[in-house]
Amino acid sequence: MNQLTNSTSGRSTLRGVREAIPLLGGYIPVSLSFGLVATQAGFSTWEAAVISLLIYAGASQFLFVGMVAAGSPLWLVVVLTLLINVRHVVYGPNIAAWLPRSRHWPWLMHGLTDQVFALAHTRLPQLPESERFGWFLGVALLAWGVWIVGTVVGATAGETLTAYWPLLGEIMPFALPALFLTMVAPRVTDKRWALALGCTIASALFFTLYGWSNVAIPLAAACGAISFYMVRFYPRKSTL
Amino acid sequence: MSTGLWLAVIASALGTLLIRVVPFLWMQRRLGSETGLNSIPQWISILGPLMIAAVLGVSLVPVNPGVISWVATAIGLFVTLLVWLRVRTMGLPVAAGVAVFGLVLIGVALAG
Known part of the structure; x- marks a missing residue:
């Protein structure tokens, strides 16, 4: 019986690993860039790796090394790093109902990044309850591991890699919008959701283009929520 | 790194972990309680899909924004959506979208 449980858990972990592969299209180039940026900011390879291992939050890691390199007070570096990550507060409660107690x-939960949350929020309700823990484990460990390895590779050979394959760094990240599109599309179930989601995507794009990428996700979600609560569509009254 | 910098790394890491863990455990406890507070507040369940849409919006900006990369993004998204409408899974639409996006960029690079 125990063996059966273990093999089911192993299968679901492998399934999680397999389903997390599209996320790597975004993780690999960004972690390579982080390794490169961190070494250029004066951090050693293993210091950059420890930051990726412990903080593990893309945007805030870039902010962290950038502020440290600029000589900002460390208390301010910590406060701003946490402020950027505060959007994660709503991620856990959104998937809590689908995960068993453990x-x-x-x-x-250290592995609950923006991308892992998006994938988990879409896939967990579709999986049998017995497979959810193993699946999450597979997704979280693959993404985390690749993030750390990517940082080390970026710190040691980032410049060489980007010089050899300049287009690869442009093409791979497209896996992320493509993946998120397949997650958002099924949620367009009526006009109200279509407007709220469209409003969120447009405002996130707007904030990012205008240099507010660090706060774009929570601000855009707030815009979408305002749209969701303010705009309602009523069925047309029949004139006959 | 200096001791102060190490402390900053640890404080940022611990704070980020708490931001991720505490709300999750709070909700699991709330869902399992017998006091009637066993449902997810509506605003949280609405914010979930909106956060995913926001991540999509942020990730739409190409690595090197320009006319060609924006056109490639639009074509790639269109193909992703078309394939998704046919198969309703994630793997194939993503692969098709990335392939078309890459082909457009490489095609333009070769032609130029």
Whole structure:
């Protein structure tokens, strides 16, 4: 029986690993860039790797090394890093109902990044309950591992890699919008949701283009929520 | 790194972890309680899909924004959506979208 449970868990973990592969299209180039930026800012390879291992939050890591390199006060670096990550507050509650209770969550939730959340929010309700823990484990560990390895590779050979394959760094990141599109599309179930989601995407794009990428996600979600609560569509009254 | 910098890394890491863990555990406890507070507040369940849409919006900006990369993005998204409408899964639409996006960029680079 125990063996059966273990093999089911192993299968679901592998399934999670397989389904997380599209995320790597975004993780690899960004982690390579982070490794490169961190070494250019004066951090050693293993210091950059430790930052990726412990903080593990893309945008805030770039801000962290940038502010440290600029000589900002460390308390301000910590406060701004946490402010950027505060959007993660709503991620856990959104997937809590689909995950079983486990003593491993306090460390496993370390892997709940924007991308892992988006994938989990879409896939967890479609999976049998017995497979959800293993699936999340597979997704979270693959993404985390690749992020750390990518940082090390970027710190040691980032400049050489980008010089050899300049287009690869442009093409791979497109896996992320493509993946998120397949997650958003099924949620367009009526006009109200279509407007709220469209408003969110447009405002996130706007904020990012105008240099507000660090706060674009929570601000855009707030715009979408305002649209969702303010605009309602009523069925047309029949004139006959 | 200096001791102060190490402390900043640890404080940022611990704070980020708490931001991710505490709300999750709070909701799991709330869902399992017998006090009637066993449903997810509506605003949280609405913010979930909106956060994903926001991540999509942020990720739409190409690495090197320009006319060609924006056109490639539009074509790539269109193909992704078309394939998704046919198969309703994630893997194939993403692969098709990335392939078309890449082909457009490489095609333009070769032609130029």
